[in-house]
Amino acid sequence: MDTALLFDNAVVLLPELVLAVGVMVLMMVDIGRRGQNGSQLLAGLSVAILLLGIGASVMIWGRAPVEYLDGAISDGFALSVRLVILIAGVLGVLLSRNWFPAIERQGGAFYSLHLLAVIGMMLMGTATNLIVLFIALEIFSLALYILSGFYRENARSIEAAMKYFLLGAFASTFFVYGCALLYGAGGSSKFTQIHETLATGGGNPSLVLPGIALLLVGFGFKVSLVPFHMWTPDVYQGAPTPVTAFMSVGTKAAAFAGFFRLMMTALPSFHDQWAMPLAILAVLTMTVGNLTALRQSSVKRMLAYSGIAHAGNILIALVAGTAAASSAAAFYLFAYAFMNIGAFTVTIALERQYGNENDVEQSRLAGAAERFPVLAAAMAIFMLSLSGIPPLAGFFGKFLVFKAAVEAGWAWLVVIGVLNSAVSAYYYLRIVVAMYFQQPEQAGDEKEQPFVPASRSSVFVVVVSVLAVVVIGLQPGLWADLLRGLGQ
Amino acid sequence: MASDYLPLLILILLAAGFGVIAIGLPTLLGPRERNNQKLEPYESGIIPFSDARRRFPVKYYLVAMLFLIFDIEVIFLYPWAAVLRDLRLFALVAMIPFFIVLVVGFLYEWKKGALDWD
Numbered sequence: 001m002d003t004a005l006l007f008d009n010a011v012v013l014l015p016e017l018v019l020a021v022g023v024m025v026l027m028m029v030d031i032g033r034r035g036q037n038g039s040q041l042l043a044g045l046s047v048a049i050l051l052l053g054i055g056a057s058v059m060i061w062g063r064a065p066v067e068y069l070d071g072a073i074s075d076g077f078a079l080s081v082r083l084v085i086l087i088a089g090v091l092g093v094l095l096s097r098n099w100f101p102a103i104e105r106q107g108g109a110f111y112s113l114h115l116l117a118v119i120g121m122m123l124m125g126t127a128t129n130l131i132v133l134f135i136a137l138e139i140f141s142l143a144l145y146i147l148s149g150f151y152r153e154n155a156r157s158i159e160a161a162m163k164y165f166l167l168g169a170f171a172s173t174f175f176v177y178g179c180a181l182l183y184g185a186g187g188s189s190k191f192t193q194i195h196e197t198l199a200t201g202g203g204n205p206s207l208v209l210p211g212i213a214l215l216l217v218g219f220g221f222k223v224s225l226v227p228f229h230m231w232t233p234d235v236y237q238g239a240p241t242p243v244t245a246f247m248s249v250g251t252k253a254a255a256f257a258g259f260f261r262l263m264m265t266a267l268p269s270f271h272d273q274w275a276m277p278l279a280i281l282a283v284l285t286m287t288v289g290n291l292t293a294l295r296q297s298s299v300k301r302m303l304a305y306s307g308i309a310h311a312g313n314i315l316i317a318l319v320a321g322t323a324a325a326s327s328a329a330a331f332y333l334f335a336y337a338f339m340n341i342g343a344f345t346v347t348i349a350l351e352r353q354y355g356n357e358n359d360v361e362q363s364r365l366a367g368a369a370e371r372f373p374v375l376a377a378a379m380a381i382f383m384l385s386l387s388g389i390p391p392l393a394g395f396f397g398k399f400l401v402f403k404a405a406v407e408a409g410w411a412w413l414v415v416i417g418v419l420n421s422a423v424s425a426y427y428y429l430r431i432v433v434a435m436y437f438q439q440p441e442q443a444g445d446e447k448e449q450p451f452v453p454a455s456r457s458s459v460f461v462v463v464v465s466v467l468a469v470v471v472i473g474l475q476p477g478l479w480a481d482l483l484r485g486l487g488q
Numbered sequence: 489m490a491s492d493y494l495p496l497l498i499l500i501l502l503a504a505g506f507g508v509i510a511i512g513l514p515t516l517l518g519p520r521e522r523n524n525q526k527l528e529p530y531e532s533g534i535i536p537f538s539d540a541r542r543r544f545p546v547k548y549y550l551v552a553m554l555f556l557i558f559d560i561e562v563i564f565l566y567p568w569a570a571v572l573r574d575l576r577l578f579a580l581v582a583m584i585p586f587f588i589v590l591v592v593g594f595l596y597e598w599k600k601g602a603l604d605w606d
Contacts, residue, residue: 031596
């Protein structure tokens, strides 16, 4: 084979390469540092590497899509998802800094794994090949298993890591079996080749549906669709909150990106057959997620179930299966990144106020607006945006997805989605009501606790998230043009 | 199509049959004496002096894990070496980043003290 093949179009993977080199530099700096106090340097270095990655993505933005070695493509959709993941990565690193003691000792391991997870997620969005898709899935999954158990002093964190690892490994086996069946059906591991073979009557079409079913288990687990969602609340609650914030956005963006590209470029000719099962899953996911979120007393568990419900909303776009729907999904994920990470950041700040537990009970939020007016205001904005109230970012995410679905003829699904949004408003607004209109139960005790200032980096994350949620909401057209779907 | 898998089916039947015969026949035909000597874990070996389920240093786990990682990487090199003659420079260049990553990982574990026993 020609050696030039290795370098032709390698620019497709430029952001991933920048991060991969960055991870190795980070590890070398980590073993070179003296004593215990270099972890701030490592955090700064990680942010710098991620910003370089964003720079690299911007550099290849707007070029004609090219493919690298039949495995990765640089189209608008890949770049949009990459941007979401890189932003989630930067915000995640900023939150992790100072968060827990282990990061002082093992900052190098933490930040390297964090960046490796980002690489895997980005790769998932660009993969045009079953093998690359599976490897990308494993890269970010393995990193996240370890990250979610990084708060080793906390038994729940260990439990979360164990649960996530065992169930995740199980889901991966389904996934790889699905890949094998699709390979058998299409005679190739390349998405477009599978489509061509099957569309021209070749291959072995009887293997397609079993293959989709098995892949659905793998993807469904990663994006937490009902009935593969059981791990979500436990892992989100147990994992260190900065990790939860990062992975709730990053995993969703990555897995949905891979899912969209696979279904829409490898199996569009089977759309009639996979659309209805996915529509049913979307209904189940939204409904179960929202109804269960109503009954949660912990903020992190509530956000976990809200994440499940949002996965159902994004799935509606995949059911529609049009180019417009995929760009709507990219927009949704972009908006979701800011509002969800913002909500988790406020949770982190409140955790500090209430004694560094890895979680906040909703009952403790009563009267929070009086003690922490800024945090409460930010939380209110994130909650309103998550429930989809205009003119915030979350509303336009939902609007675009629902619009694309109606245009594709899925009006009944959209009706259920809108009804679910109404249900979700109840538990999001309950937090706002608790913060602003309720009195704390033991006013005396709460007042005596000294005010713990939030760390500067989490203040920064809150400010950026609030600004983003408002600006995206006020100027949705700008961002909707920027973020591309498949085949656009 | 399906007949391609016939040898596989025969192999499975043979393997299963061998297992059934090897375990089944002695059970049916062999004499059985349930005395103390026969019920020892090792009939003519050393008499067991403690429980087999005991605690051992968790360091073995680390060593086993590191071994596994590098073992798999070396296994990857064998097929590479076998096709190197055909792929020529392509495979050689493609292997360089792999080796850099490997060396970085090795340096990291070394400097982090994963190889120190104490």
